[in-house]
């Protein structure tokens with residue numbers, strides 16, 4: 609029996625992740641947790657019937673609010689946390705982080721309980737690196753069982769490289785590491801097409817950087833009122849598959865095992881899994897310039913996490 613718990617399951621990300629898990633038949637049991645249980649009940653019916661329509665056995669789906677979940681739920685193999693408070697326009701990164709950490713700290717007993725001894729916890733709630741580091745500092749869940757979801761920046765980098773060199777994105781392997789935003793580190797030294805290393809010149813890199821750095825401004829101009837729910841849900845499903853296959857993905861993980869990085873931080877690094885535990889990939893290599901940028905990113909996360917109190 610495989611089981612997942614999604615906290616914040618009535619939100620844009622949570623609902624779409626649940627739908628992706630069901631469509632891909634990834635778990636036998638799915639536990640949906642949110643304050644908005646009426647939405648979850650509607651989803652429970654819809655998701656079960658979606659399974660039938662898709663021609664497979666529906667998972668066993670339960671619905672809980674965060675309080676009842678503490679009494680009702682046992683441990684899950686995979687725990688997704690996408691619970692959030694809305695980001696206010698113009699709000700500083702540190703103020704948004706503090707507000708979301710205050711929400712997350714109230715959920716730590718539940719997250720720890722559903723993670724149990726062996727579950728993997730995937731944080732999606734932003735700012736994901738500081739949230740993951742701060743959760744690890746609570747010491748209720750081992751560091752290597754906590755990961756932050758940070759695949760989207762690499763997806764966008766792959767799309768931009770593909771457009772620049774004129775190939776399909778699925779032929780491009782590339783990781784955007786570090787921290788989402790100003791401390792993102794596109795790992796140009798590791799770009800591959802069809803598994804062959806590729807050297808991009810300065811002009812190409814600049815055009816790619818301009819496109820990726822402008823992604824959010826272009827998204828906001830659309831005024832959709834939602835985040836990138838579909839690509840995030842597809843990415844979360846790929847994390848589940850990676851925990852089972854051991855495939856490498858760019859995810860936010862603890863820096864503690866990486867010699868050249870300051871410890872007590874989480875940043876995006878190439879990650880592999882063994883038995884549900886995350887580790888930075890053995891084959892990870894980068895230039896001295898990329899190392900320096902990653903050190904800067906880890907330092908910023910460590911400092912931000914240090915500012916987040918217990919609420």
Ligand SMILES: NC(=O)c1ccc[n+]([C@@H]2O[C@H](COP(=O)([O-])OP(=O)(O)OC[C@H]3O[C@@H](n4cnc5c(N)ncnc54)[C@H](O)[C@@H]3O)[C@@H](O)[C@H]2O)c1
Pocket residue numbers: 615616617618619620621622641642643644674690691692693694711714715731732733734736757758759760834835836840
């Ligand atoms: N890491 C990434 O790459 C990435 C990508 C997209 C979005 N995000 C982040 O994911 C988070 C979720 O985004 P969204 O668009 O789904 O937001 P949303 O506002 O649509 O959903 C948030 C949900 O959290 C629930 N919630 C609030 N307090 C709760 C509590 N105490 N217990 C349980 N549930 C609670 C709300 O009821 C709501 O359903 C945000 O922080 C967003 O910035 C991260």
